[in-house]
Amino acid sequence: MRDLGAGFGYLLKGQRWVVRHGRRFGFGLLPGLITLVLYAAALVALAVWGEDAVTWATPFADGWASPWQGLFRGFLTAVLFALGLLLAVLTFTAVTLLLGQPFYENLSERVDADVSPDGAAARSDLPLWRELWVSARDSLRVLVRAGVWGVLLFALGFLPFVGQTVVPVIGFLVTGFFLTEELAAVAMQRRGVDLRARLTLLRSRKTLVWGFGTPLGLAFLVPFVAVFLMPGAVAGATLLARDLLGEESAADGATAPGAPGGRPGTEDVTR
Numbered sequence: 001m002r003d004l005g006a007g008f009g010y011l012l013k014g015q016r017w018v019v020r021h022g023r024r025f026g027f028g029l030l031p032g033l034i035t036l037v038l039y040a041a042a043l044v045a046l047a048v049w050g051e052d053a054v055t056w057a058t059p060f061a062d063g064w065a066s067p068w069q070g071l072f073r074g075f076l077t078a079v080l081f082a083l084g085l086l087l088a089v090l091t092f093t094a095v096t097l098l099l100g101q102p103f104y105e106n107l108s109e110r111v112d113a114d115v116s117p118d119g120a121a122a123r124s125d126l127p128l129w130r131e132l133w134v135s136a137r138d139s140l141r142v143l144v145r146a147g148v149w150g151v152l153l154f155a156l157g158f159l160p161f162v163g164q165t166v167v168p169v170i171g172f173l174v175t176g177f178f179l180t181e182e183l184a185a186v187a188m189q190r191r192g193v194d195l196r197a198r199l200t201l202l203r204s205r206k207t208l209v210w211g212f213g214t215p216l217g218l219a220f221l222v223p224f225v226a227v228f229l230m231p232g233a234v235a236g237a238t239l240l241a242r243d244l245l246g247e248e249s250a251a252d253g254a255t256a257p258g259a260p261g262g263r264p265g266t267e268d269v270t271r
Contacts, residue, residue, distance in 0.1 A: 007211025014236020028231030031100025094139035176213030183237035
């Protein structure tokens with residue numbers, strides 16, 4: 001349970017960091033605002049024309065008697081909008097990070113330098129276009145994994161009692177896990193940690209990841225909140241990434257778990 005609280009602590013520390021560095025917080029809002037406008041327009045279009053799309057896709061139901069035709073198509077319209085909303089939640093972070101890649105990279109470096117005992121921060125040797133390509137490719141691979149979980153949980157949602165109690169909880173945990181992966185990737189990608197190694201690290205300390213990502217995922221469900229929390233989420237994920245990689249932080253005054261003398265095994269994963 002200590003890791004659960006530590007994960008939530010990193011989320012709070014990240015928000016405090018950007019508040020203390022107000023200029024970076026202001027610039028960090030722009031990518032999120034642009035993404036929010038694009039997603040809001042897509043969801044509005046889905047709400048307006050979703051029923052027409054369902055009608056076009058189900059011509060076999062044209063001859064059904066009332067009320068079965070309306071109930072069937074109404075259910076499919078609701079499912080379509082729910083899937084669109086889920087997709088928006090799962091991809092919002094990836095799209096925002098992609099649009100704001102240069103800023104978030106710089107913000108993450110600043111956090112690293114601020115908490116590093118020697119004031120140094122890891123830097124990527126890749127050109128910007130290459131970083132954008134790697135980020136987009138990895139985000140797509142993560143989205144596919146998240147989509148498989150989404151379809152599975154959606155199907156399980158029809159089970160009596162379990163679908164209304166256990167499945168939503170699992171859904172939030174899954175969302176929190178992949179959300180954390182996307183955010184921590186900013187710091188880890190600069191260190192040359194690939195997607196497979198990142199997932200291995202995150203799975204090794206799931207409660208830490210859930211403590212960070214699950215409350216953040218819940219907060220992201222509230223309109224506009226994701227925009228204001230994104231800069232601090234990147235800062236907090238950088239601190240979390242340092243913990244996972246066993247890097248010492250000046251604020252800790254001690255070697256983090258996984259560093260030499262800490263929990264073994266982390267170094268091998270990142271090679």
